[in-house]
Amino acid sequence: MALLQISEPGQSPDPHQRRVAVGIDLGTTHSLVAAVRHGVAECLPDAEGRVLLPSVVQYLTGGGRRIGHEAAAQAAAQAENTIGSVKRLMGRGLADVVGADKLPYGLLDRPGMVAVDTAHGEKSPVEISAEILATLRQRAEDSFDTDLHGAVITVPAYFDDAQRQATKDAARLAGIEVLRLLNEPTAAAIAYGLDHGSEGVYAVFDLGGGTFDVSILRLARGVFEVIATGGDSALGGDDYDRALADWVLAQAGATVRTATDKAAVKAAARAAKEQLSTSNTVAFQADLTPTSVHFDVKVTDFEAATAELTARCMAAVRRVLRDARLAPGDVQGVVMVGGATRMPVVRRAVAELFDREPLTDLNPDEVVALGAAISANQLAGNDAEGELLLLDVIPLSLGLETMGGLVERIVPRNQTIPTAMAQDFTTYKDGQTALALHVVQGERDLVQDCRSLARFELRGIPPMAAGAARIRVTFTVDADGLLNVGAREQTSGVEARIDVKPSYGLSDEQIAQMLQDSFTTAEADVKARALVEARVDADRMLLATQSALAADGALLDEPERADIDALMLSLRAIVANSQDAAAIEAATEALAHGTEAFAAARMNAGIQKALSGKRVESL
């Protein structure tokens, strides 16, 4: 019998072995995980064969928790400890949450982001979302019987920086490597476009449980270019339920007070709304204390009660068309995504505006997860020849506060990302040595009407006359739509830089604390996990460098090659011998830094190749 071979750490014998990468649709109402298997994207079912996981987490009094179907089924019994629609709380302050009083569970006002009051104490929306993500991760690992390499997680296109960062934090908490945050309509377009071999301009109308997006995309030979995006990150099927419930309660003269009643009304409204998609009248029925509510609702009543919501959707569609500088007739097809697009009233409004029937042949619940899976498969390197390229945009303008509480826009909305844009500012007073920078996101002119993302200071400016300093502020937005801001005084070279995160998101310490609280019990576990993560990152970097050297090693001269070899050798030695995560991280970063010039040279070679033989004659 042949002996099994074990390779040296960091020298995997087959760098092209398949990595398991999945797409996750983390939805308001339910979540899904999908993967590409045998070349086809499919949603992964749980042990009972169910694809949808209700986005519900229940914290049981007396310990333990339930996630998904179990939690949803028992919602009425423990209404105040059953957390649904947590997506609407991600990266939001208490003042931002519409209809907080109608929720069966209690919210706590906390700086930056609300917290939920549960039987297990205070929980951040990030932690609750992490429970859902961890459940899906487990499902994926069970399906493939191996560890997950990474995931593409979808977010509403209209999510701002705070909401995106919160989503990324939740993934990190769930132990998932985020390959990319992908906008939901873009994911849907990938699934749709690749399925139908479509080319041209398409609109994606995505009305989910709690968020609404509309994106206009141009599809051309594997390139998915978002031209403009718009929407409302607090508008969805939930709001239709609430509007219907409010209307019925007003007609019946009933009021609700207890958490159980709130949950019962919410469930009754959702059931009535769903039935009204196929019948003209439905009996709204909710057992409340002291009396029950029975009320016949006609579809026309429902449509009248929710007309304002549909009008808001259509106003967003018109605005995004204006942003794209297109007329409804320029759009070749409208793809419908999200369970709430099953409502006939919504389909009718869309058909009227575009003067064509919307496309509903893909399952509106699954299409986002399927698109994310296709993207994940490519980002993991499983489909090296894949032609897929996503060029997305930033949904909301980014700017700085200037004198008088006004916003100076630095990055306008619908700018293709990644992007880097700079603007020069100056001092206001003679001898001013520091500058306070306040970063905001939104379309309004006043700072108070926009979302505050971060505050930071540039200190050590040499004293000069007012207006003499030249402070260049650079906003960099990466492919995930996340912002980084840097400031530099041009004459003195004084610099300050910030990952836009601390003012609303979770600090690294908070995340470490949560990891300890919810997933592990001892500090040693956290350390062990950090060590595993550092080793995985180091192995990735080594593997990446190895394949880059194999492909383009010829671009290096001997001393350059020797430097990189030495860095790799040193990293391998540290990975093999050290138990110190920080030391491994430092050596990994040293290799990353040491290969930057090589990476730049490879990039130049690639661009030269792209341009060669394609120069315009008259040049």
Add this chain to the structure above:
Amino acid sequence: MNLQSTDFELFGLPPRFALDRAALDERWRELQRQVHPDRFAAEGAAAQRVAMQWSARVNEAYRRLREPLARAAYLCGLNGADVQAERNTAMSPEFLMQQMELREALEDAATPQDLDEIDRLSASMHREALQKLEQQIDAESNWPQAAQTVRALMFLDKLAHDIDRRRERLG
């Protein structure tokens, strides 16, 4: 080719005002295929950083070349007639008068039809300015004159923007 190359060099296009938009778009997609960070997702932090820089640079150049006003201002700058630095904001009295009239009409506009009318006027002035630029830049290489036309175009762009905002408010 490096990050300091001009937009035109980067896109392999002649440094002229007249531009083949389809070729520009195609070149943009080709370049992004080469440099987008997603193409280097499995290649480590160094490659990611470089890709991010390049991808942002390509987008910057595309944005500038795509917009006629930005493209013209950029060409003027490359040829020593910096549009901003000249501080010469003096416009002809006729032009300013015309702008004021359009502004007043915009203030008074009460219906989308009123806006359409202003839009038509503004769009036709816009077209004229672009034709002028093509003449001044590509035929005459008259940079000071071109810079002047760019400034006029800035007024018209601002007007078009304000018409859009007004339309948004009217619904």
